[in-house]
Amino acid sequence: MKFSCTFETSSERIRLVNVISPLLKAGYKLISQRQEPSENGGNIIHVVASSQGDKTQADLIDDISGIEGCTLFNLEIEEDTVSSPSAPVKKALDEKSVLAAIGAQYPDITGVVRQYEASMTSDNQATALHELGRKVGGGIYQRDYALGSPLKMSTAISRELVPALKAFSRVKAKGNSITLVKCPFCQSSGTTHSGCHFVVGYIEGFLTSNPAVGRVSVEETSCGAGSTNVCEFIIW
Structure with a gap:
């Protein structure tokens, strides 16, 4: 090889x-x-x-x-x-x-x-990274948070999701908005931000695994790839 x-x-x-x-x-x-x-x-x-x-x-x-x-x-x-x-x-x-x-x-x-992102063509990166993120986020919720009483979404974001994301990056949260400061997944991406699809999937998988939250949608509203590395996400 x-x-x-x-x-x-x-x-x-x-x-x-x-x-x-x-x-x-x-x-x-x-x-x-x-x-x-x-x-x-x-x-x-x-x-x-x-x-x-x-x-x-x-x-x-x-x-x-x-x-x-x-x-x-x-x-x-x-x-x-x-x-x-x-x-x-x-x-x-x-x-x-x-x-x-x-x-x-x-x-x-x-x-x-x-490495996973770099191994794929640009056509497949977004979907594959999103799915990978969902599986990782869901797994972390099940491993670290599932044994406690399920929290409603606003509380789950502040008490569970934010601490989980702090494993990768400095995090700011306000309501249903999450900001990763110096997001590591797009740090070396130039002008592309496919790495942030992993974060979108991670947040969705993490929160959806919480039975008190259920189905959620996540959108990246601002990406800092190639510049600030400050990435913002909205959850609804």
């Missing part, structure tokens, strides 16, 4: 060697690597590598997610074929593998979600 990936590091001190060393230790063969400064004070690191042995996509997710201080914003996997072994194909990661990785690493899941 050959793949190419691009990371942005959280500071200038995290350099190329901090990325390629874990990959080498995990058994990957490096083909090429390149580093350049990012606009945010860190580094952009491009790596092309191939797996050796019987590494799977799930293994790749785990190995890349274990690289500290980096956000992955592009991943392309080359399909292994006999007739055209060098033809690169953007291959969507398996949702079950992604959910397993999220379960193992929660709440440190930003990198996994970004």
Whole structure:
């Protein structure tokens, strides 16, 4: 399995060697690597590598997610074929593998979600991330809040949803409005905000799992992708 990936590091001190060393230790063969400064004070690191042995996509997710201080914003996997072994194909990661990785690493899941997003074509990103978010949000409600007495929506937002979202970001809430300050899911998205579809799904899944709330709809009213990283959502 050959793949190419691009990371942005959280500071200038995290350099190329901090990325390629874990990959080498995990058994990957490096083909090429390149580093350049990012606009945010860190580094952009491009790596092309191939797996050796019987590494799977799930293994790749785990190995890349274990690289500290980096956000992955592009991943392309080359399909292994006999007739055209060098033809690169953007291959969507398996949702079950992604959910397993999220379960193992929660709440440190930003990198996994970004990898899942990067593995898909733009046509599929919004729907897939929304569905992934619904499953994760619903699972977190069932794990952490279902044993208590179900709360009505306004109270559930302030007492349950806001603390749950604080695992990822600084959160502000006013009535049925939620704001993520420095939203990590669109931090490196340039002008696209498909990562926020994960947040929309997460909120819907979390609140819908509450029997006192039932069905809800969530809409992102403002996205800070490529600028402030301040994202606002309305719930009704």
